[in-house]
Amino acid sequence: MLTRHKFRAPIALIALLPLGVFAQEQCPTPNVASITEEQVIEFQPSQNQTMLAMLDLLDQAHYADVDIDDLFSQAWLDEYLETLDPGKSFLLASDIREFEENYATRLDDLAKQGVLEPAKVIYERFRDRALQQIESNLAILRDETLAFAFESSRSLPIDRDAYDWPENPQAADQRRMDNLTLAMLNLKLSGQTTTGRGIRDGAPVGSQTLTNTREDGAARDSLIRRYESQLSNIKQQNTRQVVDFYLNAMAHLYDPHTDYFSPRESENFEINMSLSLEGIGAVLQREDEFTQVVEIVAGGPASLQGELQPNDRIVAIGEGPDCPFIDIVG
Numbered sequence: 001m002l003t004r005h006k007f008r009a010p011i012a013l014i015a016l017l018p019l020g021v022f023a024q025e026q027c028p029t030p031n032v033a034s035i036t037e038e039q040v041i042e043f044q045p046s047q048n049q050t051m052l053a054m055l056d057l058l059d060q061a062h063y064a065d066v067d068i069d070d071l072f073s074q075a076w077l078d079e080y081l082e083t084l085d086p087g088k089s090f091l092l093a094s095d096i097r098e099f100e101e102n103y104a105t106r107l108d109d110l111a112k113q114g115v116l117e118p119a120k121v122i123y124e125r126f127r128d129r130a131l132q133q134i135e136s137n138l139a140i141l142r143d144e145t146l147a148f149a150f151e152s153s154r155s156l157p158i159d160r161d162a163y164d165w166p167e168n169p170q171a172a173d174q175r176r177m178d179n180l181t182l183a184m185l186n187l188k189l190s191g192q193t194t195t196g197r198g199i200r201d202g203a204p205v206g207s208q209t210l211t212n213t214r215e216d217g218a219a220r221d222s223l224i225r226r227y228e229s230q231l232s233n234i235k236q237q238n239t240r241q242v243v244d245f246y247l248n249a250m251a252h253l254y255d256p257h258t259d260y261f262s263p264r265e266s267e268n269f270e271i272n273m274s275l276s277l278e279g280i281g282a283v284l285q286r287e288d289e290f291t292q293v294v295e296i297v298a299g300g301p302a303s304l305q306g307e308l309q310p311n312d313r314i315v316a317i318g319e320g321p322d323c324p325f326i327d328i329v330g
Contacts, residue, residue: 038127039238041120047243048114054247054260055111064254072253073107080122080249086160086286089179090129092172093165111250119246127234133176134231140180141220141227148181148216156182180223187219226327282308290315290329 055068066072077099085091103110103118110118140146156178157163166172240262247260281300282293291314302308316325 038131038235041124041239041242043116043120043239043243047239048116050243051111051116051247052114054251058251058254058258062254062258066254068108068112070105070108073109074104075253076107076250077103079252080119080246083245083249084123084126085130088160088163088165089175090133090172091126091165092129092169093167095125095129096165116243116246119242123242123245127237129172130234131231133172134227134234136173137176137180137227138224138231140177141224144217144220148184150181150185150188152181154178154181183223184216184219187222188216222327226329280308284314 058066059068081091081096081099099122103122107118163175166175244260244262251258251260279300281297281302281304283295283297284291285294286292293308293310293312293314295310296303296308315329316327318325
């Protein structure tokens with residue numbers, strides 16, 4: 001299903017829940033499936049036909065007059081890469097050069113033939129890189145003998161758009177270690193391992209002189225849970241989701257509010273729209289691994305409560321004052 005609507009992820013009125021969704025459990029816990037192997041990506045003929053029908057529908061019914069040509073192909077490739085790896089954290093510059101050479105001027109032609117293969121090739125490379133890095137993060141965190149260099153003068157930019165793709169695996173490893181060190185430092189400085197604000201991105205990774213202490217144990221445990229969740233999420237991604245990523249990247253070239261809904265997403269959307277909803281009263285968006293507050297809705301719960309502000313990042317959630325917070329970064 002192709003639909004246009006006012007809000008979409010990454011910018012959307014989210015944190016909306018059916019009334020009484022937590023009524024059965026006083027302190028809900030995250031439902032993390034145990035997935036040990038990545039899913040096989042294998043397209044069905046119906047999905048190839050869906051892309052052809054979507055191209056025809058956009059051409060005939062969308063108000064934007066967009067030429068499906070080589071420029072469109074390049075923009076589609078860029079948007080798909082941005083969808084998969086927005087922080088330029090996993091793919092390498094050599095991967096990007098390869099994708100540019102093979103697909104920059106061909107996605108439009110392949111789409112007109114109903115060929116989805118580029119979506120699979122690019123996604124599987126991204127998945128391999130991501131799983132390798134996340135597993136490396138977990139190995140580092142589980143090695144309690146490894147001390148983080150908090151006294152380092154290295155820094156990370158505030159604007160993630162300023163990043164270039166890592167030129168080689170060594171550069172990628174350095175960026176991963178910088179991000180991991182910053183995440184540990186944030187948790188240590190917050191004084192709470194899951195709920196504190198921590199320092200802002202852009203501060204030097206080693207801007208505070210801290211030694212490795214018993215605090216590290218709680219911070220490490222928090223980050224281990226975070227990366228285990230990310231690992232499981234990536235391993236759960238299947239063919240349907242890859243098609244969603246790819247076709248949505250194409251749809252967004254027409255305008256940012258045009259989305260592709262798979263049959264399952266379309267059904268869920270209709271169900272959600274027919275229910276009575278309540279929310280925190282905030283417009284949220286994804287910012288790399290974080291959920292960031294864009295706007296507080298006047299008169300809503302967050303506005304009346306008064307603590308949540310634009311540009312805040314939501315790093316953990318909890319039900320009521322007595323329940324533990326659940327880390328949601330990533």
